[in-house]
Amino acid sequence: MSTSPPKPTESELEILRILWRHGPSTVRLVHEELSRDKDAGYTTTLKLMQIMAAKGLVSRDETARTHIYQAAVSEADTQKQLLNRFLDTAFGGSAARLVMQALGNHDASKEELDEIRKLLDQMEKRPKP
Amino acid sequence: MSTSPPKPTESELEILRILWRHGPSTVRLVHEELSRDKDAGYTTTLKLMQIMAAKGLVSRDETARTHIYQAAVSEADTQKQLLNRFLDTAFGGSAARLVMQALGNHDASKEELDEIRKLLDQMEKRPKP
DNA sequence: TTTTGATTACGAAATATTTCGTAGATAAAA
DNA sequence: TTTTATCTACGAAATATTTCGTAATCAAAA
Numbered sequence: 001m002s003t004s005p006p007k008p009t010e011s012e013l014e015i016l017r018i019l020w021r022h023g024p025s026t027v028r029l030v031h032e033e034l035s036r037d038k039d040a041g042y043t044t045t046l047k048l049m050q051i052m053a054a055k056g057l058v059s060r061d062e063t064a065r066t067h068i069y070q071a072a073v074s075e076a077d078t079q080k081q082l083l084n085r086f087l088d089t090a091f092g093g094s095a096a097r098l099v100m101q102a103l104g105n106h107d108a109s110k111e112e113l114d115e116i117r118k119l120l121d122q123m124e125k126r127p128k129p
Numbered sequence: 130m131s132t133s134p135p136k137p138t139e140s141e142l143e144i145l146r147i148l149w150r151h152g153p154s155t156v157r158l159v160h161e162e163l164s165r166d167k168d169a170g171y172t173t174t175l176k177l178m179q180i181m182a183a184k185g186l187v188s189r190d191e192t193a194r195t196h197i198y199q200a201a202v203s204e205a206d207t208q209k210q211l212l213n214r215f216l217d218t219a220f221g222g223s224a225a226r227l228v229m230q231a232l233g234n235h236d237a238s239k240e241e242l243d244e245i246r247k248l249l250d251q252m253e254k255r256p257k258p
Numbered sequence: 259t260t261t262t263g264a265t266t267a268c269g270a271a272a273t274a275t276t277t278c279g280t281a282g283a284t285a286a287a288a
Numbered sequence: 289t290t291t292t293a294t295c296t297a298c299g300a301a302a303t304a305t306t307t308c309g310t311a312a313t314c315a316a317a318a
Contacts, residue, residue, distance in 0.1 A: 009275060013218050027295085044277050046296070051275095065284060066295065079230055082219050087231070089142050090211050095231045096241035100248055101208055102216070102224045102231075112225035113249050119229055120242050138305065156265085173307050175266070180305095194265065194314060 005056040005073055007081065012052055014038075015045070016071055016078065019058065024070040134185040134202055136210065141181055143167075144174070145200055145207065148187065153199040 008016055018033045019025060031045040049069055052058045061068040091098045103116075137145055147162045148154060160174040178198055181187045190197040220227045232245075 010218060011276065017218070017221060040276080041278055042294095043279075043296095047277075047298085048275095050297080062296095076230075079219055079227075082215075083227070083230055086211075086215050086219075089139060089146075090208055090215075092146060096238075096244060098208075098212070099228045099231055099245055101205075101212055102228055103245075103248055103252065110253065113253060115225060116228055116232075117246065117249060119232055120246060123232060124239065124242060140306065169306080170308055171264095172266095172309075176268085176307075177305095179267080191266095196266075 007085070008052070008057055008073075008078065011048055012057060013078075013082075015048060015052065016057065016073070016075075019069065019071040020075045024061070024068045026066055026068060028066075030069070136214070137181070137186055137202075137207065140177055141186060142207075142211075144177060144181065145186065145202070145204075148198065148200040149204045153190070153197045155195055155197060157195075159198070 014034060014037075015030055018030050022029065022033070027042070027046050027049055030049065031042050034040070034045055049058060049060075053060050053069070057071070057073055058069050059072045060070070087093055087095060087098055091101075143163060143166075144159055147159050151158065151162070156171070156175050156178055159178065160171050163169070163174055178187060178189075182189055182198070186200070186202055187198050188201045189199070216222055216224060216227055220230075
């Protein structure tokens with residue numbers, strides 16, 4: 001296969017998150033979602049999405065005049081890639097320390113905690129495939 | 130107090146990690162540590178550290194000709210700040226999902242897993258104030 | 259003393275990222 | 289048909305980040 005798309009920048013990631021949540025979308029929709037938090041012009045969003053298309057982070061259907069964009073990278077893969085990098089630069093590679101920091105700083109529901117326990121159990125039973 | 134130092138960039142974070150690990154250090158030492166992974170010139174490291182001093186990320190002792198730099202932000206606080214941001218942009222704020230992704234991708238020792246279990250138990254007993 | 263080596267200061271180039279204005283095309287409304 | 293609104297393309301400005309060369313200074317070595 002050809003080279004995989006590069007790491008998304010922070011702005012690009014915001015757009016990816018919207019595409020993951022909404023599925024194939026127009027620039028207009030993405031821009032309106034984005035506008036909830038940020039305030040930038042429409043053409044700024046457009047340009048970013050065009051750049052993302054050039055990088056291979058998104059694909060687009062140009063059949064109709066109004067193009068439809070969709071994520072070309074999976075949420076899980078991207079999160080994995082970003083997490084690995086973040087883990088190295090911010091936590092020196094220690095997943096346990098990151099996990100503890102994350103759990104310590106945020107309230108998690110009982111359900112979430114149980115889910116995590118279940119995962120811990122599974123990991124001990126069948127360590128990494 | 131005055132405004133707190135801004136979020137460190139990725140390069141700055143690499144330097145902070147060295148300072149956290151080694152304590153007060155010269156530019157020379159930091160640069161040599163940095164050179165294990167990267168290859169950039171000495172003055173590049175120097176300039177970065179000067180910028181960090183201007184931003185308040187590090188402080189320095191200028192008594193001697195060779196200045197001694199030390200981190201002016203704590204490891205825990207910085208990790209917390211970066212994690213919160215990362216959590217929002219990459220995981221939409223779901224700590225549980227991040228934790229699961231982190232645990233899923235990395236081998237953790239039994240000791241680490243037990244530590245995390247202990248933490249989960251504590252969290253349920255006395256939920257975050 | 260003179261030379262050599264290491265250091266800081268600093269400006270500026272190189273690169274990466276984000277933002278926006280303008281032009282041209284198409285479709286919808288009047 | 290004419291006007292108005294919406295869209296894409298694209299260049300370029302604005303900003304942020306990283307890199308480096310050069311000059312000045314000081315201290316140690318010769």
